[in-house]
Amino acid sequence: MFLYIIGEYLQDAAVEKSRNSILATLDLKAEEARVVEGENVTVVPSESVAVGTIVRVLAGEKIPLDGVVVSGTSTLDMKSLTGEFLPLPVERGSTVLSSSVNLSGSLEIRTIRVWEESTAARIFHLVEESSAKKAPTERFITTFARYYTPAVVIAALLLFLIPFVMTGSCQPWLYRSLVFLVVSCPCALVISVPLSYFAGIGKSAKSGIIVKGGNYLEALAKADCAIFDKTGTLTTGSxxxxxxxxxxxxxxxxxxxxxxxxxxxxxxxxxxxxxxxxxxxxxxxxxxxxxxxxxxxxxxxxxxxxxxxxxxxxxxxxxxxxxxxxxxxxxxxxxxxxxxxxIKGEAPALMERLREFGFTTIGMISGDSRQSSAAVGSVLGLDEVHSALLPHQKQEKMLEMGERSPDYFFVGDGMNDAPSLAASKVEIAIGSGASDAAIEHADAVIISDDLTEVGNLISISRKTARIVRQNIALALGVKALAMILAALGHAPMWVAVTVDTGVTFLAILNALRLLIFDPSR
Structure with missing residues (x-):
């Protein structure tokens, strides 16, 4: 139990260390709104603004609530909502969405929804709902210990009791059962498996990739479908x-x-x-x-x-x-x-690398126009391109693709990607410009804008998975042989201790190979 606790501590420490490296603040809404009443302008919290209120938004400010422009002309930066890289011109009569950024002229807007029903609030709701639906991966070590530990304890007890009842001999069968119990100790697994994931997370961090748990490395290792956002992810955003x-x-x-x-x-x-x-x-x-x-x-x-x-x-x-x-x-x-x-210069090479990894489907979902999205998809040789999507439509399309290819991950960077990130099996936020929502709800964060790191993350995850399988095979194979010898009385106590500590030591060394692994090769 002590060794099991150590293994659990290593896993939890890896998760905690990664999460502490992520900025946990969200800055997705305009906290205040300028309410216009005749000649008077009053600054009030956005949540207190009623439908039909006139609010003024100056250049450089976020639109606080969904509404219709009643005065002024300007352009809006919609990348945080739709991913559209072209600024959207608006004038009297245009509908504007909360959290879009006013780039130029002053606007006066009549609100059509309260904050709780606004576009930005809906995105928050989708994130929370998706997070609640997602079932976390059950770690192997927990499942293994649940069945293995009681089984070997019962087996050791029976190894003593049955011969003792039948022959009346106590000392030799007690000795055999104790040797059997020592050699069956799962310390090689409960230490080396979490340590392998810990090393994989550490290696990722050294490469500028923060992974929030070993279970995400395991899921990435199985992935055969990649889904990308377009603007700022596959493209530069310029x-x-x-x-x-x-x-x-x-x-x-x-x-x-x-x-x-x-x-x-x-x-x-x-x-x-x-x-x-x-x-x-x-x-x-x-x-x-x-x-x-x-x-x-x-x-x-x-x-x-x-x-x-x-x-x-x-x-x-x-x-x-x-x-x-x-x-x-x-x-x-x-x-x-x-x-x-x-298109980012490294994007074509990443697509080729994913194909070499055996990915069967590579797709893109975007809020951008069909023409520009199709052009990017054609250059990169993507299997599926879905364009002109709002955030909730992105999420729906991604889940639809996920039903066809269950082992998938999604890569994005913007606020409009947060619902998709939260609903994805594995979520990867990329870039120094990634929104706070994307970072908070992602399972892995690539600090740089370099798409090459997506391929490196897959390489690290697959190497980690191989080492975990090797350690499991090593521990179970050697211990199974030693347990048989112990039960037959051919293994003394010193052999049991040597096998237990030796296998554990070898498994640990194997796990630490990840630290010298080059994921770019």
Whole structure:
């Protein structure tokens, strides 16, 4: 029992050490809201705001409650909710969701739900519900000890009592039963199995991967299905120009990119960063930026407009094309810039490595558009791509995939991934920018943004599982032979002690091999 307690302590210490390395705070909602009543603005807790109240949200602040815009125009960062990397333009009449971030202009919003029924609160509810449904993996050592320990104690007792009753001889059969009991002690298992997981967790931590328990390493070792979020996980979350469609043959791609880059250097919109690699030497005059729509300026006596369809509606310019970035020159359509979220450089290599591991299904779920999601899926050779999903739809789609492939894990980084993370069999949060919710509800946290570490984690988990199996086979095989010899009277006490301590020592050394294991090979 003492050795069993030691084994349990090692396992619990590994879990506690990992969990203490994780930030446990959640910062997913706007705690306060600016309530507008006539000329007066009062700051109150978000939970106390009633439906129909007008609240004001300044640039850089989170939307406190779901509502409809009644005044102002702006763009919203929706990545924390849907994973969509393109900012969402909003204006009077637009519906906005709690926890999205107001990027530019001031907005006044009429609330349509109280906090308890808001989008952010629903995500909290889904996380709690998923956590309650998930059945924890029962550790092998607990199951083994439950049956093995009483069995060998009864066997040792019978080994003494039956011959004693039949022959009346006490000393030799008592000695045999004591030898049998010593050699059957499960110390090699109760110490080496938790120690193997402890070493696997330690090795992971050294690689910048925090695993919250040995049972998650065991589940990862069995996985044959991987499900990824898109934005910030498989992609960088930054913008790039994927292609340019010319709408007027009078201009070349070089000309339109030069004009666009010159104009966008005067913009504060996140999409402007996509043009930073291009030359932008032209002087721009009379620059006008339309919040959530685009930018207009004059270059070399040409009036250049660059933005979405809403910009051209505001300028009364006919634009039959559709897109996030459309260019017109002197009122005539000139080009369409197709913007994409850049795929991480290590993503293709990870997909190839997972295939080498024997993964049969690799999928992606995203809140992003179908077009951009399909492009990422095509480049990476994914088996399944599911796009344009809200957080609860992501969770539903992931569970649907999990029914087809029960041994799966999910990798994500955002608040919108928290319900999926909590419902997944094994949840992995990745990246220094991972949201607090993702980190809190994940079973493993990869500190860096490097996707290579996902493959390294699978490698460590499988190595850990192999060592655990080796230790179990070693302990049970040697002890079974020694127990038979003890029962037949061919093993003295010194052999029993040597076998017990020797097997334990060898199993411990085998477990510690994990510390020198290179998961990248």
């Amino acid at each position: 913008f790039a120009i994927d292609s340019i469609d010319l709408l007027d043959v009078a201009y070349s791609k070089e000309q339109v990119t030069h004009l666009a880059a010159s104009l966008e250097k005067h913009s504060t919109h996140p999409l402007a960063k996509a043009f930073e690699p291009f030359p932008h030497a032209e002087d721009v005059a009379d620059v006008q930026e339309h919040a959530g729509k685009g930018i207009v300026g004059t270059i070399a006596d040409q009036r250049i407009a660059l933005g979405n369809n809403a910009l051209y509606e505001a300028l009364n310019i006919r634009m039959d094309e559709q897109g996030a970035l459309l260019m017109s020159i002197d009122g005539s359509p000139a080009a369409r810039f197709n913007v994409v979220d850049t």
